[in-house]
Amino acid sequence: MRIDVLTLFPDLFTGFLATSIPANAIEEGALSCHVHDIRAFAANKHHKVDDRPFGGGPGMVMMCQPIFDAVTAVESQGSTASDRVVDGMVGGMSDRAVRVLLSPQGERLTQSRVEWLAQQPRLLLLCGHYEGIDERVIEELKPLEISLGDYVLSGGELGAMVIIDAVARLQPGVLGHEESAAEDSFSVRTPEGAQLLDCPHYTRPREWNGRVVPDVLVSGDHGAVARWRDEQRIERTRTRRPDLLQQDSRTNSQTQPQPLPAANTHKPVTHVAKATRLNASDSGCELHGQTAPESA
Numbered sequence: 001m002r003i004d005v006l007t008l009f010p011d012l013f014t015g016f017l018a019t020s021i022p023a024n025a026i027e028e029g030a031l032s033c034h035v036h037d038i039r040a041f042a043a044n045k046h047h048k049v050d051d052r053p054f055g056g057g058p059g060m061v062m063m064c065q066p067i068f069d070a071v072t073a074v075e076s077q078g079s080t081a082s083d084r085v086v087d088g089m090v091g092g093m094s095d096r097a098v099r100v101l102l103s104p105q106g107e108r109l110t111q112s113r114v115e116w117l118a119q120q121p122r123l124l125l126l127c128g129h130y131e132g133i134d135e136r137v138i139e140e141l142k143p144l145e146i147s148l149g150d151y152v153l154s155g156g157e158l159g160a161m162v163i164i165d166a167v168a169r170l171q172p173g174v175l176g177h178e179e180s181a182a183e184d185s186f187s188v189r190t191p192e193g194a195q196l197l198d199c200p201h202y203t204r205p206r207e208w209n210g211r212v213v214p215d216v217l218v219s220g221d222h223g224a225v226a227r228w229r230d231e232q233r234i235e236r237t238r239t240r241r242p243d244l245l246q247q248d249s250r251t252n253s254q255t256q257p258q259p260l261p262a263a264n265t266h267k268p269v270t271h272v273a274k275a276t277r278l279n280a281s282d283s284g285c286e287l288h289g290q291t292a293p294e295s296a
């Protein structure tokens, strides 16, 4: 899978992409991640990317031209999962990217949407900043707008990192063992399709601060351990997130990704992470301070 990030602050991604799961995914060749500086695409002498809002008011608004040209240029670049070229310019065949705009006004990010995003061959993550982005370029690009939650961040970069991390860990071979993502919260489901929270986990020592690990976990009875974990998942979900148990993932819009805007179509590809159903039988990073061709 290839992910392109368009941002005014590419340096924010340096440590992130070199650490933990995103770094593993890149190292494994399951993910290539390309971070592009929108400012490099500004077609004006001083690489200006924002201006004051029409109608007055506080803050600055990101201009259409640098964003549109950056998207166009980056989308014309190659896209295979393992392309690790220095400047991203592979040329020729390219999968169409799913365009994602990080926005507090977008669809709230869920694990179901993450699973869907993780199956796409290519994502383009657009990070806003300041007061946001000129509405006309949003209308033109028709991105899928995704929100981290009902609060306002200074920029979309943290949201882009959240998406990269969440989809990277679903790529085959990235986590230590394939099943671990499938047993996380929201991936295990009831037979009716409701998402469940994960069970509690313990490690050594067996007793700490007077607190003892549940006997069943040291019993050596794998069937009993599995049953206990299933019970814990249901009980935790019932007490902490009862709303999840009322949702049927096949019909509920909270857990089921909604269709993309018309122009932002995608190709379906193979499933990457196996969801677990209780009681069912199926149990190269580059940081581009990329310089665009200087426009006149």
Ligand SMILES: C[S@@+](CC[C@H](N)C(=O)[O-])C[C@H]1O[C@@H](n2cnc3c(N)ncnc32)[C@H](O)[C@@H]1O
Pocket (backbone or CB within 6 Å): 101, 102, 103, 104, 105, 126, 127, 128, 129, 130, 131, 132, 133, 146, 147, 148, 149, 150, 151, 152, 153, 154, 155, 156, 157, 159
């Ligand atoms: C200060 S915010 C702009 C907020 C905008 N004026 C509004 O009220 O809807 C700047 C940028 O941060 C990002 N951002 C802020 N909050 C976000 C959230 N909850 N989820 C995703 N991105 C967010 C978006 O990319 C946004 O363009």
